[in-house]
Amino acid sequence: MTDNVSCPYIDDADIDHRYVAGSLSPEQAEEFERHYFECDLCLARVKRAQEIRAAFTESTPVESTVPVTAIKPKRSAGFFIPLAAAAMVLIGISLSRRDRAPAETANTSTQPAMRGVNTSLAVSSHDSNDVLVAAWSRPAGATTYLVRLLAGDGALLFQRETTDTSIVISSDSLGVSAGTSAYWEIQALDELRKPIATSGLTPSRKPGNSP
């Protein structure tokens, strides 16, 4: 097994967090995996990275000052009409962007560049005084989408699974303080509920900063 002196990753400060985040190429990931099967130092780094990432993506944060609330939009006609219009606009923008770059879309949906989950899901976000809206592209093979809205500290603000390619959330109901950063993360799942693409973290507006 490799000792600390001969570890080829000893000066690579990114290898652990890039590996657990799935941002290495398949070749880089396999090379590193083969290595950590014989390197205790790198195994320890991966384990710690895995713990930190797991804690940041914990569904029920313990120490967060941001309340965790899953919100269902109020089902009234007055609420839905402008939201539906906004969602349709975003879907249209998303589809027109996809049409303008067909080669890129085809490539990202069928040939993942990164080990783990393809990180190329295109998300458009929009905000108004009352709502947060996100719409995303539909990669080949996707049947459902796991939608998360996360605070800047990783606290989960909202999570829902949907078959739609857009979602609308009432920002008032999130209950976050002004200035809190928020990020959309959309995972496309196939019929086996296996993630096949993810948006990465896409900045939303700051839910507490109403204009």
Add this chain to the structure above:
Amino acid sequence: MDSSEQNSSMDVRLDPGSTAPDYETAERELSSRFGDRIRIFAAHRLHDAAAAEDIAQDTLRTVVSALRERKIQNLDALPGFVFTTARNLCMHWTRSVARETSAFHRFHNANADVPAESRDALRDLIDQDRRRIVRKALSELSPDDRNLLTLLYFRGLSSEEAAATLSITTAAVRVRKHRALQRLARFLGDEAAGNTTDDAGTSDR
């Protein structure tokens, strides 16, 4: 115990010249040494913590059989053999899932109300208590440390990207990451884990 000591102790237990090789103890050592590696590797490939556990058990069983049958003469090659076995089992699992896709698709359509859940298999390998402990330790860090770790571990940025985001140098990111991990290890009461990052960070200081 360093790696060469691990190999030599297993050498003694599995010495073909021995009248009664200690397979039972060697199997325990094998599991202790490679179990977590295989689980992490398989979870990363398959996105399924339960499948990763199955792959770990199957891999260890296969390796033990190979040891019993004297197929592995040089124990220095053991890590490579374990890795290759785990990789082949993962590929087999993936092919099996692909074959079952159409049947599962029919089943899934008939049971559309599947509850939403996270499919982050690497996260699922960490039990909920441990996640809570680490999350509490993260909350003890300074906002600067926590912000940096969020950029790196949560958003998956490289040091260069984090440096651009924070308007500091890449070297500063690496040093701050190293120190933040050391502080986190202290809050976790895990000095040994803090030391594992020493070598990764010292070259940038």
